[in-house]
Amino acid sequence: IRFxxxxxxxxxxxxxxxxxxTGMYPTTIGTQHMRCSGIPPAGVKCFPEYLRAxxxxxxxxxxxxxxxxxxxxxxxxxxKNAHWKNRPNSAPFFSVFNFLTTHEGQVRSRDPDRLxxxxxxxxxxxxxxxxxxxxxxxxxxxxxxxxxQYYDLITLMDREVGEALAELEAAGLTEDTIVWFWGDHGxxxxxxKRWLYESGTRVPLLVHVPEKYRxxxxxxxxxxMAAGINDxxxxxxxxxxxxxxxxxxxxxxxxxGQAFLGRDLPAPREYVYGARDxxxxxxxxxRTVRDKRFRYFRNYMPWLSYAQRIEYMDQMPMAMDL
Numbered sequence: 001i002r003f004x005x006x007x008x009x010x011x012x013x014x015x016x017x018x019x020x021x022t023g024m025y026p027t028t029i030g031t032q033h034m035r036c037s038g039i040p041p042a043g044v045k046c047f048p049e050y051l052r053a054x055x056x057x058x059x060x061x062x063x064x065x066x067x068x069x070x071x072x073x074x075x076x077x078x079x080k081n082a083h084w085k086n087r088p089n090s091a092p093f094f095s096v097f098n099f100l101t102t103h104e105g106q107v108r109s110r111d112p113d114r115l116x117x118x119x120x121x122x123x124x125x126x127x128x129x130x131x132x133x134x135x136x137x138x139x140x141x142x143x144x145x146x147x148x149q150y151y152d153l154i155t156l157m158d159r160e161v162g163e164a165l166a167e168l169e170a171a172g173l174t175e176d177t178i179v180w181f182w183g184d185h186g187x188x189x190x191x192x193k194r195w196l197y198e199s200g201t202r203v204p205l206l207v208h209v210p211e212k213y214r215x216x217x218x219x220x221x222x223x224x225m226a227a228g229i230n231d232x233x234x235x236x237x238x239x240x241x242x243x244x245x246x247x248x249x250x251x252x253x254x255x256x257g258q259a260f261l262g263r264d265l266p267a268p269r270e271y272v273y274g275a276r277d278x279x280x281x282x283x284x285x286x287r288t289v290r291d292k293r294f295r296y297f298r299n300y301m302p303w304l305s306y307a308q309r310i311e312y313m314d315q316m317p318m319a320m321d322l
Contacts, residue, residue, distance in 0.1 A: 001225060003205040005292065006182070006234040007272045011200030012193055012279065013184040016236055018067040021046045021074075023240030023255035025275070031067035033278035034194075038068045043254065046074035047240035048094060050249055056094050057087035063098040085171070094243070097164055101157040104188035107150045108316050118152045126151040134199070136191055142321035150189060178217070178246060179208040190319045194310070196274045196288040196297065205234060207261070217246065217261050233269040233292060234260050282308040 008016045009025060010032070018031040022044050031038035046066075048058040052073070059082035064070040070078060077086060084093040100106070106114065118125065128144035131151070137143050161181065168174050182205045186192045192199035214222035224230075237257030244251045245262030258266050276286040285300035314320065 001207045001209070001228060001230050003207070003230045003232070003234050005231055005272075006203050006205035007274070007290065008185045008201045008203050008236050009272070009274050011185050011195045011197075011274070011276060014065045014067050015275075016184050017063075017065050020236045020239050021048075021064075021066050023047055023237060023251070023257055025237060025256055025273070026067065027275050027277075028256065032275060033067075034280055036067055036278075040068055045252075046071065047244060048075060049073050050244055050252070051094050051247060052076065054247060054249055055092060056247065057084065057091040059083060059086070059093070059095045061095070061097050063100065085167075094247075099157050099160050101160060102150065102153045102183075102188060104193055104313075104316070106153055107146055107188055117156055118149065121152060121155055124152075124155055126155075136199075137189075137318065138322060140318065140321045143318040146189060146316060146318045150187070175210040175212060177210065178213060179206075181206040190313070190316050194276070194279050194313060196276050196286055198295070201274050201288075203236075209261075216263070219263060231292070232260060233272050233290075235269065235272045238269075279308075280310050280312055282310050284308065 009019050010016045012034055014034055015026040015032050018026045018029070018038070022029060022040060024040075024044060026032040026038075029038065029040045029044055030036075031040065048056075048060075049071075052058050058075050059077045060070075060075045061082040062078065062080045064078070075082070077083075082095070084095040087093050109115075126148040128141070128148040131144050131147045133139055133143060133147065137147075165174075165179070168177055168179075183203045186195075186198070186200040186202055189199075191197075194200060209217050209225040211226070214225040218225045235257060237255075238260050239257070241251035241255050241257050241259040242261050245259035245265075251259065258269065260268070271289050271291050274288040274290075276284055278284070283301070284304060287298050287300070289296050
């Protein structure tokens, strides 16, 4: 199932990941400012802790970036070697794999090893001259090169995802495993990442539900889980309650999202919300709300320059070229 209206509550990775792992908006729990070291309120847990308490073997490989220290109780294994294969006695598992291949830093990377991987794509490589640019990007050689390399990195990432799925198939677990694929935020490019536009907050979200679980995941219409496109609004804040719902665990009352798969679902969302505050060294304060048709912005610091300098962000060649 491809969810075409899935959104992050932030345009950048760490606040997004903070909301995903806790089921609460970072603006609520003090983890909103990019690169802060928050301390969530008492009672706020990482949602895999509820899975572990119900007998799931939970692993994370290996990025956390939650804006707070990942507690030891969050995962059975949290490292570059963490894997569902390490579970004891064929226990049910929940495993997260983070693919960093398409990260913003890789788009501008000129690392010889990375460039060699791209070169090895051969005819699958993307020609900068053939890239269709969005209207908000200047048509310069640097912009075209960044976009082409971004597409090449997506191709490399696709292969990595394929390898992960092949491991499930080799273990005979394909028809026993619900698989999610998503991105931390919108495009890792200038004017996209960090901003609350569609380009910064709309995310890819694919969910594969094996046939044996479709009646559980969607009792009212199991066939809807076979394949297709879903246009319900989905927020990252909804991930935690949805995963727990799929596992038959009642989400705790303090969660701020709502399940979109599983049993006893609420009515579909009418709105998704987003926030931007400090991004690295630059302060700003913007809020947004979106329904299926429109997006509303409110800028609480309109006296600031529209394009504040952020050292890390401005290293992108397309930004330096202007």
